[in-house]
Amino acid sequence: MTRSLNKALLPAGLRDVLPPNASHEAAVVDRLLAGFASHGYGRVKPPLIEFEESLLSGAGAATASQTFRLMDPVSQRMMGLRADITVQVARIATTRLKGAPRPLRLSYAGEVLRVSGSQLRPERQFGQVGIELIGPAVPAADAEAVLLAAEALSAVGIESLSIDLNAPSLVPALCAELKLGAEAAEDLRMALDRKDAAQVAAAGGDTARLLGALLATAGPARRSLEALDKLDLPEKAAAEAGCLARVVDLVLAAAPELKLTIDPVESRGFEYHTGVGFTLFALGVRGELGRGGRYRTDGQGEPATGFTLFMDTVMRALPEPEPGRALFLPWGTPADDGRRLRAEGWVTVSGLEEAGDPSAEARRIGCTHAYIAGAITPVE
Amino acid sequence: MLIMPVISGEGALRNDDNLVLALPRGRILDELMPLLSRAGIEPEPALSDSDSRRLSFSTNHPELTLIRVRSFDVATFVAFGAAELGVAGNDVLMEFDYPEIYAPLDLKVGRCRLAVAEPREMVAGDDPARWSHVRVATKYPKITRRYFAARGVQAECITLSGAMELAPSLGLCRRIVDLVATGKTLEANGLVEVERIAEVSARLVVNRAALKTRPDEVGAWIERFREAVDAA
Structure with missing residues (x-):
């Protein structure tokens, strides 16, 4: 005999979101989208499931190990449940909207599902809200994405935002110019990702010295750029660093108070990125609020940039919603009174039957006020 | 209309100006004390008193608190942001491989090695090339599995938290993976x-x-520790 499963138990990483948190999250998503719309981003809504080949091609390849698959009984082809929305928006841009004028500005909001969570981020389903800016690969486009992310997050109440700018293609460019083997480059990248200066130094030679110096440049943006400037980087790597510098200048010119840091060697999570990338943090909040950066649609296609906000972390970073006011209308309150009160902005909760003392009933069901003999009376 | 009790935000970290440095308790703590003092950190004396039951300790820097936890837990505290800084062996870092942890500085103390060991009498007759499966007692199941998998050998790990050396003689398994000083x-x-x-x-x-x-x-604390290591 096995005991029947407790009905409340959900699979790992999945959760029910209850009042008032569910409506709070929806309101935050709405405000984010309104912010994107005010900058001319039009919303798209791709489906939850697509054919595996298109979902996991190009930039989508990085999400292959995180994607749930199922067989389509209709077409007999494999489908994937999206683990990321960026790749879907990129697909829309290069297919259905390929004739639309560039730069093309698109926004989206939706849930994604992942095969596994991590210990630090156990959620397997969470909301993604973001934008993609498809068009010319110019520093102004990168700066627009960074600034829009900062503006949208401050507008919903995220305080002490901190943006880390990265150059995910700098280290690969450097490794190629230094003619490192694939295995040595991989080892170095892992050491750089962990900021393991000892491991980088252990690689020895000029490579280690240059990468060690590069590692040491990470820090607040201005200081970091000065340090980068002093390094004697080979041509391609220097060009990547130059790109980063132009984006920083544009961002700081538009928002001088923004807290920017630079980390030129970070490459984790930027598997498909081809230019300036960025990660969003907030003081005192575990993990990333979102990330973005430059990539190519369909791997080799059009240049694009954008960012995605992770709603689970964004909601954790926000203060809990203020409990709202609610007015109890005892059974028998005229319908017109209810309409008038709602028009005045009250949330009304109607009694469905005679219930004795209206104040006590209001308190029992969690209302802050009761409508007694035509007057609004606080119940606390 | 339901008004629910508000769930406290467990994701929010301590939102103050304090910094917490997590230190591993035990032998390595003694090795760390001179380094702490070269980095200008003077902890209250109870820190090095292993009989003290306290877990958190103040320092001469009002904004810096030290906590004393098990070495494996240092990585967990730092990965979750419960401590901003910590001292952990790279054995612990390799075992957990948390992406949220940066390891910017080798403190050059607590040196030892992670090794595979087996009974002396087994060594002569053993040909590792023929293995397809080994059973290993260890505190490091992930590192052990990864290490053997890289050479095409499946490792079945028996996770112990101490006294690994007893396992072969009592027939639990024939090999161990452990720290050797x-x-x-x-x-x-x-x-x-x-x-x-x-x-x-x-x-x-x-x-x-x-x-x-x-x-x-x-960054300033990393720099101070770097200077302290260089001065050693």
Whole structure:
């Protein structure tokens, strides 16, 4: 005999979101989208499931190990449940909207599902809200994405935002110019990702010295750029660093108070990125609020940039919603009174039957006020 | 209309100006004390008193608190941002491989190695090339599995938290993966080190989000420790 499963138990990483948190999250998503719309981003809504080949091609390849698959009984082809929305928006841009004028500005909001969570981020389903800016690969486009992310997050109440700018293609460019083997480059990248200066130094030679110096440049943006400037980087790597510098200048010119840091060697999570990338943090909040950066649609296609906000972390970073006011209308309150009160902005909760003392009933069901003999009376 | 009790935000970290440095308790703490003092940190005396039941300790820097936890837990505290800074061996870092941890500095103390050992009498007749499966007692199941998998061998790990050296003599398994400092414990138990997995030393570790959001303060502590190591 096995005991029947407790009905409340959900699979790992999945959760029910209850009042008032569910409506709070929806309101935050709405405000984010309104912010994107005010900058001319039009919303798209791709489906939850697509054919595996298109979902996991190009930039989508990085999400292959995180994607749930199922067989389509209709077409007999494999489908994937999206683990990321960026790749879907990129697909829309290069297919259905390929004739639309560039730069093309698109926004989206939706849930994604992942095969596994991590210990630090156990959620397997969470909301993604973001934008993609498809068009010319110019520093102004990168700066627009960074600034829009900062503006949208401050507008919903995220305080002490901190943006880390990265150059995910700098280290690969450097490794190629230094003619490192694939295995040595991989080892170095892992050491750089962990900021393991000892491991980088252990690689020895000029490579280690240059990468060690590069590692040491990470820090607040201005200081970091000065340090980068002093390094004697080979041509391609220097060009990547130059790109980063132009984006920083544009961002700081538009928002001088923004807290920017630079980390030129970070490459984790930027598997498909081809230019300036960025990660969003907030003081005192575990993990990333979102990330973005430059990539190519369909791997080799059009240049694009954008960012995605992770709603689970964004909601954790926000203060809990203020409990709202609610007015109890005892059974028998005229319908017109209810309409008038709602028009005045009250949330009304109607009694469905005679219930004795209206104040006590209001308190029992969690209302802050009761409508007694035509007057609004606080119940606390 | 339902008004629900508000769930407290467990994701929010301590939102004050304090920094927490997590230190591993035990032998390595003694090795760390001179380094702390060279980095200008004077902890209250109870820190090095292993009989003290306290877990958190103040320092001469009002904004810096020390906590004393098990070495494996240092990585967990720092990964979750419960401590911004910590000291952990790279054995612990390799075992957990948390992406939220940066290990910017080798403190060059607590040196030892992570090794495979087996009974002395087994060594002569053993041909590792023929293995397809080994059973290993260890505190490091992930490192062990990864290490053997890389050579095409499946490792079945028996996770123990101490006294690994007893396992072969009592027939629990024939091999162990453990830290070896001098090799005396192995020798006393009739074991021989047969392969070396990694050199181990203590690292200064920092939480990724803490370094990004407080680059000046956290960066300054990394710099102080770097100078303290260089001065050694």
